[in-house]
């Protein structure tokens with residue numbers, strides 16, 4: 001039985017509100033919540049109730065549109081001030097996934113280029129819908145592009161959650177896996193649990209079981225021995241920001257890339273063009289460091305001494321020479337070889353993509 005498409009964010013401008021699946025409660029509790037203020041939305045982003053680079057782009061876009069719809073201003077200038085300050089509040093929620101800033105900026109520019117409050121509200125809603133529609137198309141295109149690298153029988157390792165829950169729908173890394181499964185390929189997935197917030201254990205397994213795709217849950221530390229035993233044919237993960245010399249993705253990705261290289265296993269990134277930040281390099285990227293208690297506890301269960309010092313970066317950078325290919329909606333690219341092609345594509349594309 002084909003399941004309904006999984007869409008973690010729905011924008012209802014007529015109310016107005018942003019409806020979302022509260023991902024911190026999955027897999028045991030499926031709860032839909034509604035953000036009717038930018039602060040409620042920002043809180044959901046900060047706690048990873050809404051998460052995943054393309055989904056953050058959609059959330060940022062909808063957040064600016066929500067701000068425009070609810071702003072109470074006497075003058076157009078006051079209105080612009082209110083929307084810009086809400087956009088800044090959304091920008092400050094998480095620093096690494098570049099899609100968040102594209103989504104915010106795309107809708108904010110639609111507001112700033114309007115000539116009245118009413119026109120700005122309409123333009124903001126249209127722009128936010130364009131971001132969501134673009135990401136939906138992009139994820140399905142990434143899935144299709146990725147088919148060329150998936151053998152007819154493939155044992156795929158993935159890390160964190162780059163699925164429908166991280167996008168408008170379908171997913172990037174899981175989008176390739178879904179497309180391959182739909183194309184009749186014999187796919188089995190090893191999902192790394194992804195400490196400390198367990199996006200792999202909680203979200204990726206839940207998505208793949210829901211779609212009837214073969215999945216085995218492993219701890220992050222089990223990946224290396226599976227590669228050594230030749231149990232993995234390729235690795236596919238998502239990305240939060242791709243710069244000229246590195247790919248930033250969930251912490252632990254670099255470890256898998258080094259392991260894959262050591263065992264001559266192809267290592268692919270699946271990401272939309274809007275995840276590329278080709279003007280920057282690894283040393284310029286701010287890597288989000290999160291609350292130490294995320295490592296000392298999980299849902300109240302103590303996993304480390306209360307006073308133990310903790311380092312909790314949410315992402316790591318993988319040098320591009322460890323990446324076999326980057327699967328995008330426009331094709332499969334390699335860095336640094338294709339950087340100019342990527343720049344040209346980004347200059348020419350509709351800025352409605354996240």
Ligand SMILES: CSC[C@H]1O[C@H](OP(=O)(O)O)[C@H](O)[C@@H]1O
Nearest residue numbers: 051052053160162166238249250
């Ligand atoms: C489709 S991009 C998903 C990407 O985002 C995740 O990070 P987080 O769960 O902290 O938002 C992870 O890096 C995934 O690969």
